[in-house]
Amino acid sequence: MSDILSYPFMQRALIAAVLVGMVCSVIGTYVVLKKLAFIGAGISHSAFGGVALGYLVGLDPIGIAIPFCLATAMAIGWVSKKGRISEDTAIGIAFASTMALGALFIGLKEGYNVDLFGYLFGSILAVSWSDLWLILGLGLGVVTVVALLFKELLFVSFDEEMAAVSGLPVQALYFLLLGLMALTVIISIKIVGIILVEALLVIPAAAAFQLTRSFRVMMGLSVLIGVVSGVVGLFLSYWWDLPSGATIVLTAAAVFLVCFVFSPKRRRRLVTSKG
Amino acid sequence: MTRASVVKLEDVWVSFHETLALKAVNMDIEDGEFLGLIGPNGSGKTTLIRVILGLVKPDRGRVEVFGVPPDSLGAKHHIIGYVPQRSHGDWSFPVSVTDVVMMGRYGRIGLFKRPSSLDREVAVKALEDVQMQDFAQRQLAELSGGQQQRVLIARALATEPKLLLLDEPAAGIDAYGEERFYELLKRLKEEQGLTIVVVTHDIAVVSAHVEKLACLNQTLYTHAPPSEVITAGTLEKVYGCEVELLAHGRIPHRVVEEHK
Numbered sequence: 241m242s243d244i245l246s247y248p249f250m251q252r253a254l255i256a257a258v259l260v261g262m263v264c265s266v267i268g269t270y271v272v273l274k275k276l277a278f279i280g281a282g283i284s285h286s287a288f289g290g291v292a293l294g295y296l297v298g299l300d301p302i303g304i305a306i307p308f309c310l311a312t313a314m315a316i317g318w319v320s321k322k323g324r325i326s327e328d329t330a331i332g333i334a335f336a337s338t339m340a341l342g343a344l345f346i347g348l349k350e351g352y353n354v355d356l357f358g359y360l361f362g363s364i365l366a367v368s369w370s371d372l373w374l375i376l377g378l379g380l381g382v383v384t385v386v387a388l389l390f391k392e393l394l395f396v397s398f399d400e401e402m403a404a405v406s407g408l409p410v411q412a413l414y415f416l417l418l419g420l421m422a423l424t425v426i427i428s429i430k431i432v433g434i435i436l437v438e439a440l441l442v443i444p445a446a447a448a449f450q451l452t453r454s455f456r457v458m459m460g461l462s463v464l465i466g467v468v469s470g471v472v473g474l475f476l477s478y479w480w481d482l483p484s485g486a487t488i489v490l491t492a493a494a495v496f497l498v499c500f501v502f503s504p505k506r507r508r509r510l511v512t513s514k515g
Numbered sequence: 516m517t518r519a520s521v522v523k524l525e526d527v528w529v530s531f532h533e534t535l536a537l538k539a540v541n542m543d544i545e546d547g548e549f550l551g552l553i554g555p556n557g558s559g560k561t562t563l564i565r566v567i568l569g570l571v572k573p574d575r576g577r578v579e580v581f582g583v584p585p586d587s588l589g590a591k592h593h594i595i596g597y598v599p600q601r602s603h604g605d606w607s608f609p610v611s612v613t614d615v616v617m618m619g620r621y622g623r624i625g626l627f628k629r630p631s632s633l634d635r636e637v638a639v640k641a642l643e644d645v646q647m648q649d650f651a652q653r654q655l656a657e658l659s660g661g662q663q664q665r666v667l668i669a670r671a672l673a674t675e676p677k678l679l680l681l682d683e684p685a686a687g688i689d690a691y692g693e694e695r696f697y698e699l700l701k702r703l704k705e706e707q708g709l710t711i712v713v714v715t716h717d718i719a720v721v722s723a724h725v726e727k728l729a730c731l732n733q734t735l736y737t738h739a740p741p742s743e744v745i746t747a748g749t750l751e752k753v754y755g756c757e758v759e760l761l762a763h764g765r766i767p768h769r770v771v772e773e774h775k
Contacts, residue, residue: 389627391617391618391630392626394614394618395621398615399599399604401570401599401603402599403618405592406674407590408622453657454609455608455609455610455614457609458609
C-alpha cells in the first residue's frame with residue numbers, strides 16, 4: 241500500500257479522487273432529490289463540445305469547457321423554465337448537438353491525434369498539479385456556495401412553489417444550482433471522464449437516499465460513499481490494471497446495489513404499504 | 516362597518532393554452548374575513564388561489580394583495596401563508612418536521628443567515644398550534660396523511676401571515692380532525708386577526724364554520740354568508756344540478772336553523 245503511495249502520480253490521483261468524490265456527492269444530493277439527473281447528463285455531455293473547441297482553437301480544453309458547460313446549463317434551464325418545449329426534449333437536443341459540435345470541431349482540426357479517450361472516460365493517473373489546483377479552487381467555490389445558501393437550496397429542492405411563495409428568489413437559485421452542476425462536471429472530467437461524470441453526480445446520493453430520511457445525514461453519507469468509491473476504485477484499478485474512471489464508477493454502483501438491497505426504507509414500506 | 520381590503524381582484528381572466536380557467540372574476544376579501552371558496556372540480560379554485568399568491572399571472576385584470584400586486588410584495592411575501600394541496604408534495608423527501616416548519620421562516624430570515632432562537636420559538640409555537648409538537652424530530656415520510664397536513668399548516672403559520680390561504684386542507688383528515696381543524700382556524704382568526712380563505716369542495720362542512728362563502732365555477736357567482744348562498748339557488752347555478760349536492764347530503768343542521 242505505502243509503496244503505491246510513494247508515486248507522485250498516485251498521490252495526486254488519490255487527492256483528486258477524494259476532492260471530486262466530495263464535491264460530486266454534495267451537488268449530487270440536490271441532483272437526486274430535485275430530479276435533475278437528466279439535466280446533469282445534458283450538461284456533462286456538452287463538455288465534449290467545449291473540450292473539442294479548445295483543441296480546435298489551440299487553447300486549454302478544460303478552460304474552454306468551463307464557459308461552454310455553463311452556457312449549456314443556462315440554456316437548458318432557460319428553455320425548461322419558459323416551457324415552450326418540454327424539459328427532456330430540450331435536454332435531448334442540447335445533449336446531442338453539443339456532442340455533434342465536438343465531433344465537428346475534432347474533424348476540423350487537422351492531423352487529429354488528441355487523447356480524446358482520456359477526456360471521455362477519464363485519466364486520473366495523468367492528473368497534474370495544475371489540474372489539482374483547478375479541482376481544489378472550483379470545488380471549494382462550489383461547496384462554499386452550497387454552505388452559504390444551504391437552507392435556500394434545501395427549501396427550493398423540497399418545494400419550489402412554496403419557496404417562491406415565501407419570497408425566495410427561486411429562479412435565481414435554480415440557475416445557480418445548474419451552474420454549480422456545470423462546475424462540478426468540469427472538475428470531474430479528468431477523474432472519470434465526460435461520459436461517466438453523471439454516475440458520480442447520481443450514484444453516491446442515490447445510495448445515501450436508500451439509507452436515511454434526513455437531508456443532512458443523506459448529504460454526509462453521500463460524501464462518504466463518493467469518497468470511498470473514488471479511493472477504492474482507484475486502488476482496484478491500479479492493482480488489477482483496469483481503466484480507473486470505469487472502476488470508480490462501478491465501485492460506486494456496487495455500493496448503490498448493496499444500499500438498495502438492504503435499504504431499511506424499502507423494508508418498512510413493505511410493512512406499511514398503504515402510502 | 517367597512518373593513519380594509521386584503522385581496523382585491525378586478526375583472527381577472529386566466530386561461531391555460533386554450534382552456535379558460537377564470538372568467539371576469541371580481542372579488543373583494545376584507546380584513547379579518549373567514550371565507551370558504553367552493554366550487555366543483557376544475558372550477559378554477561386552485562387557480563384563483565395561485566393568482567392571489569402571484570404564482571399565476573392573469574391574462575387580463577388587476578390583482579392587489581394588501582394594496583399592491585402580489586409579485587411586488589417582494590421580501591414581504593411571507594405575510595401570505597399558503598397551505599397547498601397535500602397531493603402536490605414530495606413526501607419521500609428526507610426532511611424532518613422541524614425542517615419543514617422552519618422553512619416557513621426562511622423568507623423572513625433572509626439569504627445567507629441562519630435561523631435565530633426567535634425563529635425556533637415561532638416554529639415550536641406553530642407546531643403546538645396544530646398539536647404536532649411531539650412529532651418535531653420525526654421525518655416527514657413517517658407521518659400519516661393528516662399529520663403531514665398539519666405540518667403544512669404549521670409551516671404556513673410559522674411565516675406569521677396576515678392572510679392564510681388553504682387549498683383543500685381537510686383532505687385526508689377524518690371528520691373529528693376536521694372539526695378540530697376548523698376550530699383551530701377560528702381561534703387563529705380571533706387571536707391573531709388573520710384573514711382566512713379555505714378552498715374546498717365540501718360545502719356542507721365548510722359552510723358550518725365560515726362567515727362567508729364564495730362560489731366559483733370559472734366566474735365568481737356569489738360572495739355572501741353561507742345561509743344566503745345555500746338557500747338562494749346559487750349552488751344549483753354553480754354546480755349545474757342540485758341532485759349531486761343532495762347525494763353528498765351532509766348539510767349540517769346549524770345552517771338550516773340559522774336560516775329559519
